[in-house]
Amino acid sequence: MTITTGTSRKIFPTALAAALAGLLMVSGCTKQTDENAETSAEGQTEVQSAESADSGELSATDQAHTDRLVISYANMAHAAYKDSLETAKALQKAVETYVDTPTEANLEAAKAAYKTARQPYSQTEVFRFDEGFVTANDKRAIGSVDGWEGQVNAWPLDEALIDYVSDSYEGEYNSQDNIINSDSITVGSIKQDTSSITPELLADMNEIGGSEANVTTGYHAIEFMLWGQDTNGVSAGAGERPVTDYVTEAGQCTSGDTVNEDASICERRGEFLKAAAQLLVDDLTAMEAEWQPESENTLRSDLMARKYDNGLRQIMYQMGSLALGELASERMQVAFVTGSTEDEHECFSDLTHLSYANNARGIQNVFNGSYKTVAGKTIGGYGVKNYLIDSGHKEAADKLTADFKKVEDAFNVIVEKGEKEGIKVDQMIATVGQASKHDISAEEQNKRRGWIEAGITSLQALTDGIENAAKAVGIDNLDADAGSQF
Structure with a gap:
């Protein structure tokens, strides 16, 4: 299973692409608490003091609206990445406990920590598609979110490079040689020393040989190491990696059904899992720092400096690219059309329904100007919806509000079926022919596929609304990523 990153997307210049771009316009969904009001006040000072780009034809009123929008967006980004960091730290702690004491209870605790950690991070993906906007700055630690993301969330991954399959x-x-079972492996023409498994090694090996499938880092590498392969295809069940894969006693250490007389392979699995968790925490620590208020030479300060130039366009582009190009197309439609579980976003754990829904929620957060933290606080205060209303385009705002409600309703069904009824995305995307082999009737399977199709079509309709909203405020030809065409 390999997670693709935004750099390899196909773009086709249609009205749909422009619509996606329009989607980007929708920016934020968070109500401001008293505590957040103080944060926003700091952000306001930050915006006023930042060196801004040429404001072009923006009136003083439009500049004020832009200020509020960009501040809210930046504060939401900071809060979401902070939540992602804190939940990743909790995941790291659970991983360390499990590796040190491999029991069923500790494995379940690590899996639960993974599930929790994925939810705030999945909402940050709306901030990702910034490659074409940020300015060059050698003093900035991270060049762009899009360039950084591949080490954190790349998929699908070729699990055979890491461990047994x-x-x-x-x-x-x-x-047959992989990172876990060998001190040295060869990938294409590259011979790689894997004798010492460290965060640095995993980072160096990510996409080794130029293949996007050779993912060795991030959430999904951790997911694979906790769940193992899901060999159930489109039938029920996630990966079932046994606890004994981490037992470091000779004769009790396993690789699935194989018992290893030498326990070193289980020790290496623990080293890999700990290294991947440490690298994830390190990466999220760096990104959280990029969005801190009043920071210098960061992604936040860069956005503030050019907010009147292309700040709104960037926000709209990012929303559209996630909505249509990434979520509706790459993550949903590819798997839906092909019935391929390898293209399911979280194929090891069967948590794809939550990733889908939280991706959609991240876009809605930016529209409404409101992000709800893990602790229950609301961050933001001003979104694209507010911007549209304040700039005299209430009709466009109302249309998008209705479109987002349809998106929310569609994904609520997918989540409810996955969480409450145990019908996961891999079962929903199965073709009628695939499902019939598991005694699922054509009528039932078409109903299940309809849940996914409703999510896709709701995002496409939302894209149309965003395109119209973008045009209403004078933004044309955003050329947001429209994904793969079917």
């Missing part, structure tokens, strides 16, 4: 597995990497 089933005999029926087919991927780009087909050697």
Whole structure:
């Protein structure tokens, strides 16, 4: 399973792409608490003191609206990445406990921590598509969110590079040697020393040989190490990696069904899992710092400096690219059309329904100007919806509000089916032919596929509304990423 990053998307210049771009316009969904009011006040000072780009034809009133929008957006980004960091630290602690004491209870605790950590992070993906906007700055630690994201969230990954896989597995990497079982492996023409598994090694090996499938870092590497392969196809069930894969006693250490007389392979699994968790925390620590108020030479300060130039366009572009190009197309439609569980976003854990919904929620956060933290506080205060209303485009704001309600309703169904009824996305995307092999009737399977299709079409309709809203405020030809065409 390999997670693709935004740099490899296909773009086609249609009205749909422009609509996506319009989607980007929707910016924020958070009501401001008294505590957040203080944060926003700091952000206001920050915006006023930042060196801004040429404001072009923006009136003083439009500049004021832009100020509020950009501040809210930046505060939401900071809060969401802070939540992602704190939940990743909790995941790291749970991982360390499990590796040190491999029991069923500790494995379940680590899986629960993973599930919790994914939810705030999935809402940050709306901030991702910034590659074409940020300015060059050698003093900035991170060049762009999009460039940084591949080490944190790349998918799908070729699990054979990391650890054992089933005999029926087919991927780009087909050697019996992998990071866990070998001190040295060869990928293409590259011979890599893997004797010492560290965060640095995993970072160096990510996408080794130029293949996006060779993912060795981030959430999904951790997911694979906790759940293992999901060999159930489109039938019920997630990965079932046994606890004994981490037992470091000779004769009790396993690799699935195989018992290893040498326990070093289980020790290496623990080293890999700990290294991946440490690298994730390190990466999120760096990104959280990029959005702190009144920071210098950061992604936040860069946005503040050019807010009147292309701040609104960036926000709209990002919303559209996630909504249509990434979520509706790459993450949903590809798997839906092909019935491929390898293209399911979280195929090891079967938590894809939550990732889908939180991606959609992240876009809605920016529209409404409101992000709800893990602790229950509301951050933001001013979104694209407010901007549209304040700039005299209430009709466009109302249309988008209705469109977002349809998106929310569609994804609520997917989440409810996944969480309460145990019908996961891999079962929803199955073709009628695939499902019939598991005694699922055509009528039932078409109903299940309809849940996914409703999510896709709701995002496409939302894109149309965003396109119209973008045009209403004078933004044309955003050329947001429209993903793969089917």
